[in-house]
Amino acid sequence: MLIGTLSKIETGNGQNRIVRTIDRDSVVKNAPKAPVGMESQKEGADVKVDDVVSSDTYIVYRCKKMGCGGMADRLRGMINVYLLSLLTGRKFGIIHSTPCKLTEYLQPNTLDWTIDEKSLEGKSSENHNFLEKKKLPSNDMATYFKKEVVYIVSNADMTNYIRRDKGVPKILPWLNQLTTADIYKFVLDRLFKPSDMMKQEIDKFQAEVGNRKLICAHYRMGKNPSMPYDLVEIQVAKKIY
Template sequence: MFAEKQVYIGLVCGAVILIIVYIQSRLYNAKHDKTFHISSFSSISLRNEQRLFQLKQKYLLTNLELFSINSTISSNNTKRLIYRCKRICGGLGDRLRGIISGFVLAILSNRHFEIDMTYPCAIETYLKPNLYNWILNNDKQRKPLQVFLYAIDHNKELMTSLRRTNFIEQWLKYDDIILSTNIDMVTPVLTNKLIKHTSLVQMIYEKKIIPTMNNLFPLLYEILFKPTNIVEHKIDNILRLVAIPFVIDPLCEHTITRPISFEINTIRFCINRPESGRGNSVKSIYRYRGKKAFTVADVVICVRCLCLRLNHLAKSSLLCLHIRTYSNPSNPRDPMVPDRLHTAEDMCKYIGTNSTTTILEKNKLQIFVASDSAKAVSTILQYFPNQSLSVPGPIVHIDRPSGKANVCDGFSKVIIDFYLLGECHTSLLTSSGFSAMANRRRLKPYENLFMYQSNKRKIIRCDDSLKETKWESINSTQYIYCTEQGKVISFKHW
């Protein structure tokens, strides 16, 4: 009898070891395979590496040398183009539009691009250079000849110059071009026939790349930016929560706040020390179900929970909501837009009440919500208490902060929201430059994309089959193009 028990234990342990080896090989392959689909937890740095790899393939670029001209820190003799934001210059979406515009103008004019953004907080606190060093050279001995170009919301004279003149030659006499803008200058400037000789324009047309801000933004953003270590850590903490499934077995309830690696380590510990509650490794192992020692049955349960979790992760999906309400108690300095008052409630009804038109199967759905309204966030979290989450921190408009909220903490939250909105399987958005740009960072930005039409209280699905060439040619100046083909719900009839 004792011998049979030993054989049984040996077989179970052997099977568990094989499972661990298999799981670890799958996790290793997922980490190193450049084509894997991001559905479970991986760090934001790994996700961004995957994103940049796919963008390089999309744009048929064998290297990024063209975008790395003068990418080292500038010297006193280097001609520069500096994006500046030291006072009101728009929200994050506006600023990114201005930054990308400045970057393209710098490449076209063969200047080193730098960013001088200190309002309301220094950008270097949250974002750092990725492939291009845009850090401002503050050498006090430098006495450059400068020209200031201010184009917040509009500057007809400047835009005409960028469209119709050889502005590159006009700028040659200046050492520094200081640009403050929130306008899309990329789309008009790349149609200027007088600069078609530049390397960037030639490459764009040779590769048949659509020459618009919307199309180029994902690539140029990844070239310029990656989150700082502090921001990356906060993003990863949220991604871990997103990757953890709901409680799918009472015996596995203890796993809901722990990473998968914990289960693997627990199983290892069970095998190596099946009857001991002591040892160096026990300090890092959760005492499963309150026991001081592990049994074969505990090992089997650990394996079962791990397999259930991995299976669930492969099937679960992340739905992202962005709710821009304009003036509200969290954001009182914005203009009033009455049409946006019912946005959160309408989205909840759309997701949760009509089985024929729900975006995703509810038992596989996790919801991330970002908004300029604490009330809107609270509405979503209360309606989906076990499936929804948001980034903690004060809600602020970085261009018009108000109240006693810590503005820099609010700025950090905005950056984290922006990154997370780029990791969604499905997006349901209100009209906003912020979420439109964040959505462009999704690996498949047109897949499962929904828009809320506030004037009609209607949610429509953007046409997945719409070709990007058609989208860009029709809609290069708008945020997101949606057709009303397919299923539409009007909440006025509810």
């Protein structure tokens, strides 16, 4: 169930948007506590966000073909595009169909980011490739985008440059009160929850682990079919060690 308070805002240019206001506690009150020594550096930050849930303009993270990066890269891009949606007052959406539909594994949590691409047909649009770009093209992103629908593909962490946007002090003051890690955790908790299929797999795995200590390692094998130009880093590691 989506949470928060809905309100209608007139933008003054003939357009209206409806926002959902949610405070930080509503999202993270049931989240597990961080390990000792890894607590948030800004635990007392006052985080209140107006999600744009209805608008005449959109900003959409879109990945429909190869070359969007690995899954972590894609999630990083989604987080940064979401922050841009807050800055620009645009409705946020995700279109991800390559190499699979994202909704098979992750479902919306407090914000419904699913969007029917056909519903955007007929609207003016522009495409932006922010892959490997950590610097934004403007420090006033609210006026940078001109079309009704903005499609972005990104794999870069742009939070430091988003913090410098002229709209942040008024729209997202908490962005400068949180560490980058806290921003990522807050947004990930806000946007995603495991799908039923994914949750079953997680529960099954946790049952197998039981009360034993769990240590995880990420092996990047390379040459994934969906990333044909990826490096074979595990072979490099074998040569070194």
